Amino acid sequence: MIKIYTPLSPGFMQGISKKRAGISVLLKMACCYLFVLLPFWASAQTVVTGTVKDNKGVPAIGATITEKGLKNSAVTDVNGKFKINLKGKSGVLTISYIGYKAQEVTVGASGDVSVTLAEDLNKLNEVIVVGYSSKQASQLSSSVSVISGNKLRDVTSNNLVGLLQGKAPGVVVSSASGDPSSGASILIRGASSISASTSPLVVVDGNIGGTYNPTDVESVTILKDAAATGLYGSRAANGVIIVTTKMGKSGLTKIDINSVVGFNNATFGNFHLMNSQQLYEYQKTFLNPDPSLLKNNTNWLDLAFRTGITQNHTISASGGSDKTQFYVSGNYYKEQGTLIDNAKTAYNLRSNLVTNLSDKIKLSVLLNTIYTKDNNPTNLFTGNALYDAYLSMPFDPAYNADGTPTDGRTYPGWVGRDKENFLHGLQYNFANAKSLNTSGDFNIDYAITKHLSFATYNRVTLYNYRDETYYDTRTKDGGANSGELYNSNSFSSTLLTSNRLKYDNSFGNHNLSLLVVGEGQKFHYEDQYLNGKGLPAGSPVMSTATDIISNPSGGVDEYNFRKYLGQADYNFAGKYFLVGSYVHEYSSRFGSNNPSGNFYQGGASWILTKEDFMQNVKAINFLKLRVSYGTTGNAEIGNYAALGLYSIDQSASYNGAPGSYPSQKVNPNLTWEKxxxxxxxxxxxLFNRIDVNIDVYQKTSSALLFKKPLPATSGYNYVFENIGSVRNRGLEINVNSRNLIGAFKWETNFNIAFNRNKVLSLDAGELTASPGASLPIAVGHDMNDWYMPIWAGVDPANGKPLWQKLVTDANGNVTKQVTSVYSEASASKQFTGSSASPKFTGGITNTFAYKNFSLSTFFNFVYGNQVYNDSRVYFDNDGLYDSYNVMVPLKSWTRWQKPGDIATEPKAIQGGNNNSNATSSRYLENGSYLRLRNVTLGYQLPQSWLNSLKIRTARIFVSGDNLVTFTKFTGVDPEVDLSPSPDNIGNKGISSFKYPISRKILFGVNVGF
Known part of the structure; x- marks a missing residue:
């Protein structure tokens, strides 16, 4: 009988105790085991160590080292070092690091590896987020622009839209104000709507809407053509901006601290107001001013504007394992406006968590909260310093003898017309706003099979807003009602769910992806407005009011969208690409007869450099042709535009009972703008050094949403209708070049875009949508073509203003003559041949690097638009407003003094000179400009200094924003709003009492642990 004992089994040990002779057997068996297993143990215990550095010799922290063909990996530490136990026989390691080319190395006999990584300069390998998926840049059939977060944040701002200025072709960003609490407007490929919004659709982390902070943005993708915007086609007529926030990556936890502090000063360009002596000499030409006025020389602009301080501090932590990754950040941003008592403060907290619950299920939880405080925002505080700082007279004193601000109402001999010293009012008055904006995403991705997956993306966004404006009874603004207080509160919620079924598979050279989506969105908004008067001095609390100015008001707004879509994406051998999609969407905003819209998109591309006939063309390393066509929609017209509405207010009351009256005409046929x-x-x-993207496009909008005025006899003021069509044609060019790639590096990005707009038709054969307006929106013209009396200069004989008038003779022939009678000129309005729309826009960035130093410069430019300088109506008025200050004329301007003078400015006369400052092309000016938007000089501290401090990376820098603007415009700033809201169309292309932009000098440090 033979017994076999397994090593270390009870039976085996018992055998030893009974039969010592068995020891010899044991030794023999052990030797056999060792002989058989030793090779495997040796293989499993092969330990490889090494160091990974970037191309500058800096340790690559968090680089991933993977044993080829196996799920065996390690990451580098703060010194770029790693250790990995090999499990296989290949001995090949793959080293990957973001921004650098992946590299394979074969482990030598020593088991020690030293790797230097090369930068990945090929933009074609970048993965770009488009629609509901992501693709490599080389595989796109559509027109997109991608701006990385680092490229965005050269300029210091809390407003992402403003940061996009000049960064992508065809994207025009403009701001009418330097108030840090105000936003900027954005146009993508020109304006295509009359009354509906021209703002693009914003998508954050895969869902429509959402909140974000610029410091947390990983990248921004701008979708411009139909193939790109396809899946958002129902609401993508104005383009789509996709914001992707930062996510954690597996490896060591990284902590990053970024801090910026700097100073802001207002820039007034070519605009200057007169001092007392200049104004006195000017007024002597048409008045007899009292010489005693010269005892004061108050510079009201200097008193109204200050040196502000900007702070931007962010701390973030990111990291995780192969299973779970996280990114958490907190940001504090405060910018003191250059206008006194004006500031913006914002606190932002973000938490992004992604975890694999199993091999098939991934959970993403994204939370973001923004708390904002605005002090005296100019859009709220109508009795602010801005208006008075421009118009106040230098003859009037700012302070009494005891140092207290003067009160223009009671100060003897006050010259200014408004009899107000804003410094007096600012002691007591205020306007403040607070908001809390929170969004939360709960997303699940489920891999049903290898090729089929399902995802549900869900978001809730909550927004609370409150503002209060107070005018103390001791001030001019509050004196009439013995103190006034205005309070408003609003709340909104947005619920969104997007459910997606996706199929991906490859069949040889055939690659197919199918997507089906069902999506719903519901929005709720409510607000309340209260006001009171008769408040005791210094008591800005509604409970102290003794009466009301008007009845309390408020309301509720709601809308919902439902969308179903399908998309097919196919490519053959990675060189022929086809994509097509279909979208059906319902909106509660439209009439009962047409609430739904159907949209389709298609695109194709061909990578020619993958063809055999291109293989010998060495100069061209990549060549691709793209084409796309499709339809998109616009629904941004307000929530109840199609309904017949009634108003209930005091004017309709009868016998003490509330009454109502019809206020908006119903239109059940109102539908999507397409x-x-x-x-x-x-x-x-070219030459692996130059990348060029060129796009030519045409987009034609039809069924334009328009607020059509109605005659008074109809009983309504207006009705919303679908009328007319508008066309935009354009050319976009983007060039990235790596000019020098040695020890001294120089990279350039240049983009330029041309757009031409034309109104093709309007309702029922009408020629203009807004007859009589300066921008009438006329058939055959650009939507922004100026239409007004034509200025003809100054009559040399008498100094009177001259305009053109149109005279029709008996034969119907029209001739142009001059007239000094404005009513005749006003009856002869003409298109000026100029437009508020630029002929082209763009930007250029140059980045230089040598050793640890870096320098970047960024210019943006606008060319070919005419801006209506409305401020000259007040400051260049030829004597009409003798109690307002006057601008210093340019050296090229001349004032008429005597018969025979050839002058640019009419004779100055008290009370004005024949309506010389009335609306005309006199005040249209060249709005072209070139602005040095940013210069940043940085220094990366040597790693040898940091290692002992356990610091991963450290960089210090100095930066300047809006350093200089080259322009001929005589106003404060040529940058004007080119895409205002539908309720503010009349201010498009106009520069008036502008809050000037800030020139900022900033100092910063970036430290990583």
């Missing part, structure tokens, strides 16, 4: 877009694109790379 746009057809065609795009032809060419992408090519």
């Amino acid at each position: 746009m057809k877009t065609a795009n032809l694109g060419l992408d090519f790379g």
Whole structure:
């Protein structure tokens, strides 16, 4: 009988105790085991150590080292070092690091590896987020622009839209104010709507809407053509901006601290107001001013504006394992406006968590909260310093003898017309606003099979807003009602769910992706407005009011959208690409007869450099042709535009009972504004150094949403209708070049875009949508073509203003003559041949690097638009407003003094000179400009200094924003709003009492642990 004992089994040990002779057997068996297993143990215990550095010799912290073909990996530490136990036989390691080319190394006999990584300069390998998925740049059939977060944050701002200025072709960003609490407007490929919003759709982390902070942005993708915007086609007529926030990556936990502090000063460009002596000499030409006025020389602009301080501090932590990754950040931003008592403060907290619950299920939880405080925002505080600082007279004193601000109402001999010293009012008055904006995403991705997956993306956004404006009884603004207080509160919620079924598979050279989506969105908004008067001095609390100015008001707004879509994406051998999609969407905003819209998109591309006939063309490393066509929609018209509405207010009361009256006419046929877009694109790379993207497009909008005025006899003021069509045609060019790639590096990005707009038709054969307006929106013209009396100069004989008038003779022939009678000129309004729309826009960035030093410069430019300088109506008025200050004329301007003078400015006369400052082309000016938007000089501290301090990276820098603007414009700033809200169309292309932009000098430090 033979017994076999397994090593270390009870039976085996018992055998030893009974039969010592068995020891010899044991030794023999052990030797056999060792002989058989030793090779495997040796293989499993092969330990490889090494160091990974970037191309500058800096340790690559968090680089991933993977044993080829196996799920065996390690990451580098703060010194770039790693250790990995090999499990296989290949001995090949793959080293990957973001921004650098992946590299494979074979482990030598020593088991020690030293790797230097090379930068990945090929933009074609970048993964770009588009629609509901992501693709490599080389595989796109559409027109998109991608701006990385680092490229965005050269300029210091808390407003992402403003940061996009000049960064992408065809994207025009403009701001009418330097108030830090105000926003900027954005146009993508020109304006295509009359009354509806022209703002693009914003998508954050895969869902429509959402909140974010610029410091947390990983990248911004701008979708411009139909193939790109396809899946958002129902609301993508104005383009789509996709914001992707930062996510954690597996490896060591990284802590980053970024801090910026700097100073802001207002920039007034070519605009200057007169001092007392200049104003006195000017007024002597048409008045007899009292010389005693010269005892004061108050510079009201200097008193109204200050040196502000900007702070931007962020701390973030990111990291995780192969299973769970996290990113958490907190940001504090405060910018003191250059206008006194004006400031913006914002606190932001973000938490992004992604975890694999199993091999098939991934959970993402994204939370973001923004708390904002605005002090005296100019859009709230109508009795602010801005208006008075421009108009106040230098003859009037700012302070009494005891140092207290003067009160223009009671100060003897006050010259200024408004009899107000804003410094007096600011002691007591205020306007403040607070908001809390929170969004939370709960997303699940489920891999049903290898090729089929399901995802549900869900978001809730909550927004609370409150503002209060107070005018003390001791001030001019509050004196009439013995103190006034205005309070408003609003709350909104947005619920969104997006459910997606996706199929991906490859069949040889055939690659197919199918997507089906069902999506719903519901919005709720409510607000309340209260006001009171008769408040005791210094008591800005509604409970102290003794009466009301008007009845309390408020309301509720709601809308909902439902969308279903399908998309097919196919490519053959990675060189022929086809994509097509169909979208059906319902909106509660439209009439009962047409609440739904159907939209389709298609695109194709061909990578020619993958063809055999291109293999010998060495100069061209990449060449791709793109084409797309499709329809998109616009629903941004307000929530109840199609309904017949009634108003209930005091004017309709009867016998003490409330009454109502019809206020908006019903239109059950109101439906989606639709746009057809065609795009032809060419992408090519030269010598592996230059990447060029060229796009030619045409987009035609039809069924334009328009607030059509109605005659008074109808009983309504207006009705919303679908009328007319508008066309935009354009050319976009983007060039990235790596000019020098040695020890001294120089990279350039240049973009330029041309757009031409034309109104093709309007309702019922009408020629203009807004007859009589300066921007009438006329058939055959650009939507922004100026229409007004034409200025003809100054009559040399008498100094009177001259305009053109149109005279029709008996034969119907029209001739142009001059007149000094404005009513005749006003009856002869003409198109000026100029437009508020630029002929082209763009930007250029140059980045230089040598050793640890870096320097970047960024210019943006606008060319070919005419701006109506409305401020000259007040400051260049030829004597009409003798109790307002006057601007210093340019050296090229001349004032008429005597018969025979050839002058640019009419004779100054008290009370004005024949309506010389009335609306005309006199005040249209060249709005072209070139602005040095940012210069940043940085220094990366040597790693040898940091290692002993356990610091991963450290960089210090100095930066300047808006350093200089080259322009001929005589106002404060040529940058004007080119895409205002539908309720503010009349201010498009106009520069008036502008809050000037700030020139900022900033100092910063970036430290990583």
